[in-house]
Amino acid sequence: MYAWLRNVIRAISTLASGMYVTLWYFVQTYRRRTFTSHFAYPENPIPIRPRYRGFHRFDLTACIGCDKCARACPVDCIYIEKEKAVAPAKGFIVTGFAIDYTKCMFCSLCVDPCPADCLYMGSNHDISCYTRDGCIVDFAKLPLTVAWGQDTLNPTAIHESKKVSLPVWTKSGSSTNKT
Ligand code: SF4
Ligand code: SF4
Structure with a gap:
């Protein structure tokens, strides 16, 4: 009972x-309250946490094309194209460094193995596009300030990069610089 x-x-x-x-x-x-009563987005950026993992920042000038980031990626969404540098230069010329953001899950596992510290998670969270092709970002074809990691990734820069067929910059001594 x-x-x-x-x-x-x-x-x-x-x-x-x-x-x-x-x-x-x-x-x-x-x-x-509603979202818009907290934030005036997109006029003012939304505050983010210091360790927020947004779209990548990548420094094309420092990348040595070692493929470690691509091998660490669990969904295989980093595609690196490179050519052997012409002597007396050593190493590789990175002619393509694309990330497919339709697959990327922002896990940051590609960042830690990078020996050159040229790839890290940025703070940008908004890359609107109308096609799937717009979600595939080739960092080697972006305008220089974005490709070098000085500016954040933005839809306008990505759109412009789709018109470029060559890498925007290659290491001096191995090939001619392009802008
Ligand atoms: S954040 Fe994760 S899923 Fe995205 S490219 Fe890096 S390793 Fe791959
Ligand atoms: S791990 Fe770093 S240096 Fe190596 S290919 Fe990736 S971004 Fe470039």
Whole structure:
């Protein structure tokens, strides 16, 4: 009898605590203000946390084309194209460094193995595009300030990069600089 009563009380208290959580969130939806009452987006940027993982920043000048980032990527969405540098220069010329943002999950696993510290997660979270092709960003074809990691990635720069067939810059001594 006592065991039965204890089970009934426990069932009622469990149900009540579950319903309390549901009701609490139900009330919050009426107390919470709209998104636009907090932020004037897109006129003003939305504040982000210091360790936010947004679209990458990449420094084409420092990349040595070692492929470590591409090998570390769990979804294989980094595509590197490179050519052997002409002597006396050593190493590789990176002619393409594309990331497919339809596949990228912003895990940051590509950042840590980079020996040249030229790839890291940026703070930008908005790259709107109308086609899937717009989500494939070739950092070697971006305008110099973006390709060198000085400016953040933006839809205009990505759009312009689609018109470029050659890398925007190659290391001096191995080939002619292009702008
Ligand atoms: S953030 Fe993750 S998924 Fe995206 S490119 Fe880097 S390793 Fe790949
Ligand atoms: S790990 Fe770094 S240096 Fe190597 S290819 Fe990737 S971005 Fe370039």
